[in-house]
Amino acid sequence: MGTQPNYPHIVKGRRLGAYMRIAIMQNEVVMMQKSGAVYFSAEFGLDESLPIYSGGLGILAGDHIKAAADQNVPLTGVGIFYGHGYFQQRIDEGGSQQHLYPKVDLNASIYPVQLVQDENGQPLIIEVPIAGRLVYAKAWSVQVGSVTVYLLNTDVESNSEADRRLTDTLYPSEQGIRISQEILLGIGGTRLIAALGIQPDVWHMNEGHCAFLTFERIRMLSAAGVPFQTALEVVKASTVFTTHTPVPAGHDVFSIDLMDRFFSDYYWQLGTDRDGVLSLGQMNGAFNMTRLAVSTSSKVNGVSKLHGVVTQDLFHHWMPHIPRQDIPVDAITNGIHIGTWLADGMKGLFDRYLQYDWSIRTAEPEVWSPVHDIPSSELWEAHLEAKSSMIQSFNLPLSTSNGGPLIIGFARRFATYKRALLIFSDPDRLARILGDSERPVCLVFSGKAHPSDGPGQELIRRIVELSREERFKGRVFIVENYAMDKAKKLVQGVDVWLNTPIKPMEASGTSGQKAAVNGVLNCSVLDGWWAEGYNGRNGWAIDGSADGDVGVNGEHQAKLDSEALYRLLEEEIIPLYYKRDEDQGLPADWVNKMKESICSLAPLFNTHRMISDYWNKVYLKASARGQRFASDGFEVASRVAAYKQFIRNNWSGVRVRKVDILADHSGRIGLHKTAFRAEIVLGAIWLRDVRIEAVGSDGRQGIWKVKLEPVQQEAKGVYIYEGSSFDRSINFWKANVNVRVTPISPDFANDFEMELASWGFQ
Template identity: 55%
Template sequence: MVAKIAYLSAEFGLSEALPIYSGGLGVLAGDYVKAASDDQFPMVAVGILYRKGYFQQRILPDGTQQAVYQVLNRSTLPIQRVVHEDGQPLLISVPILGRDVHLAVWCARVGSVPVYLLDADIIENQPEDRALTDRLYGGGDAERICHEIILGIGGVRCLRAVGESPALWHLNEGHVAFASLERLREYSAAGLDFRTAVEAVRATTVFTTHTPVAAGHDSFEIPLIDKYFGDFYWQVGAERSEVLDLGRIGNRFNMTRLAFSLSAKVNGVSKIHSRVSQQLFHQWFPHIPSADIAVEAITNGVHVTTWLSPELKTLYDQYLVPNWASSVSDQSIWNGIYNIPDGELWAAHQGAKKRLIDRLKLPVDLDALFIGFARRFATYKRATLILRDLNRLEAILCSSEKPVYLVFAGKAHPNDGPGQDLT
């Protein structure tokens, strides 16, 4: 069997037909899976099938945002139920407050990469447990910790159940960090002492952190961790304090700290984000200079054929090598870009721009410059930065010779009041 990388993420932006993502974290995960398939990279992924997905945004007459949830019909989604060889549905379970919560396993096949999605909304569960996988990032700390138990512990158990033994585990943000605790439990059950198990897990785990502000990193009060993991500490062969120290920051248990503690490699999603993360993590390790905190930088890319406009694809098909779409990581194929006549490139740009204007039903022409901002409306993303100097902005927007338009798109988390105020 080929050694594989397991990629665990709370969300996957694979397609609008499978709305189980909210923003950049999920879009990156989706593009990562697609790129792995294009390059025939040995990977398997795990997430959650949120029956109500992420919310749809409705703006009320007074300008406030309303969150609207719609139940997804599993029979119409691009997924298949995973079954045993005898045709019986595969079920796994995770421990939550002394009871087993059962999980169905679905698979979204992305080329050569299977993305397994865990689902608690099945008849084997009590009604309150069936709702545990309803919403992406919904509810308070109690619901969030259940999500992350399902995703982390359930993610490991899912891969074991389908016969996967990954050589490396990639944690996409701290939401999935309980996977490392489950792997500690496995090593303990196999007879390894706690310290050896920690080193074994750390040596085979990498961690990508996304969020540049402390408030964006999930953390739980220590009593809540005790409540949900009181029967788990002994199973990893350690004292309670040893397990808590892996994620403790003050009187809370921080999921990013847990992932950091049990990973051999940690990376941010750009050079500047890496530096910001070093400064943030320096608070946990004040005895280490921030520049020496081990956070590498991997600048995000995109899955080219997902995001490329039809107009540009037509040009690429004409001027690049015939197999360019399956070889985008080969720098030499992009030399053909210089063969595209300027006029044809500009016409492709204008064609895409016209589609935008028509879609938004804007009474403007193609000569205008559009500046777009399409992101989640969280305050740290600074959507209103362009409004800081109103005199300068007025001079830019009110030029009759060089018209400029701003286009904003996005939505704020239902629990993020300041973010909603921006919309």
């Protein structure tokens, strides 16, 4: 390719030589049944030597796999092997991002993958139906401890040249290739699992890219004679879904015409008609992969507490008759695999001062308490060692003498909502902050913008342009070709990790967690995980509004946030960093803050805690539910399917005819309390198959509910319900009260599984 020109403001990319130290599996795959969970993801960031990831979703998936291996959780990963990986980034002299796609040579010994073979020693080939033709895929395997990850690839001689290229690159922009990859992942991945003889108890969809796996599972049951609605209940019972995207634009949507082109020969195989299949994901005249995932899962979770609420808001648009607070979405906050991201020097320090088995007990707060007792000089020295390593690796013209300049890192995908330029809102003020000869500060940026994201690429170009201005020379740097190797150096070596997204658009974010365990302090908008992690002593919160409300326009919010960031830098962060202890010459208060950051954040935001949450809160429950629905010839699934069909057929006749609120009234089933009385028409539906509730706003963004019980039958299918409450804190004024009818069943995964509700006041 020739010699790359040397631009002093750009740190050129190069491999740092850290290869994955994991075992290679044997050539032959032993065909055996295996219980546990199967984890589907479009990308896996296992190690920099496998460039099959683009960013946070893949890194999280890789850390999930490693944590499962550490904890001996029975898990199998399924993804795609991208022959050219995600693009390699080069930044030219003009600051433009160049996209390079070097082919990954799997014959090279550096790649820890093995071709999957059948019992005859031949490559295992999977047939995948795509747009009326069969596409053939081989599989590669990666062994991570006890966990195997299988990766499909279509570079097979039997395929046409176009089909051989289907799995070349990650997240292509062309919709036909995109849907082909998702069919390969979902349908092909499910066929691969069957071919390997693996029989999972739980199917975990990591984001909606893989949701077509539910189609294939229904098809397989249909081929065995199971009716469509029963098959849907069987699949739903054992399927769980993690969503990572807090904005509608981040969810995969395909036109109905495209769906017809790719599935016209497949629809009927699911045991229903075209409309029945499309109804699982159809939204606003298109097919939404997240909607498909929700429709076919018994459990849905976001990746932080705040993201759980944001996802409820998003899904509320799909289910406007269900209050946001009742939308069945839970939250399991993301964490990091500490063993992957911890600097060697910091690990050595923990090995000396923490309990001998600390690395396998990272989720226990008491394990981290001894960090407070580590001599400040040793913790500071370990940090400076990582800082020096980063500076040398990136050829930064900086020194760590006396701690060196305060280095602030900003590294992540360049998307406009992450606001990479927020810190440049007032260039003159920033120049004064960075250029103080007594207290110098440097900014180090890194990240890629998607090849189709023009505004994201413009952010990179603008930062390069700013780095050349005289006032920012030697103070602003950009490291190109951001990937796991660069990320490790940055989260280990900078002093402050900066995060400035538009709240609440950061689902979780984990880069700041990686920084925190290395003693790097976070300065972030209170979004994603930081809304849970910040305690006032372990970093800084950028909160540009007096009450934390984000309900202002974007430009004004950016002004408020940038002002808050400048104030933090000028009044708190920089003075604290340069404040030295007279005896040791150390920034003692800064080091104490580092200790607080590690102790308060490490035990909460790690994948050992995260995988434990998934195992106990998700996998075990889904496994038990799935087995119950599939047992005895699918008896429970068949019963639930018939029950739901009956409810749907008769729901139009359900209505709340009359509601009375009787303050301090002695009702039939209550004492002197606020009482509610409602006349409910149920028609053919049995009165025990519904829940009747008085519902209202509590005035604090929450809702209150009072259950009503049947007290008499007025006529055939018409009942009187009453209920009451002692809670005097609730304002039971009539405008704040409604009565709701919802179908219920002990076999439902949640109270709103059918997404049906009938209200008194529509």
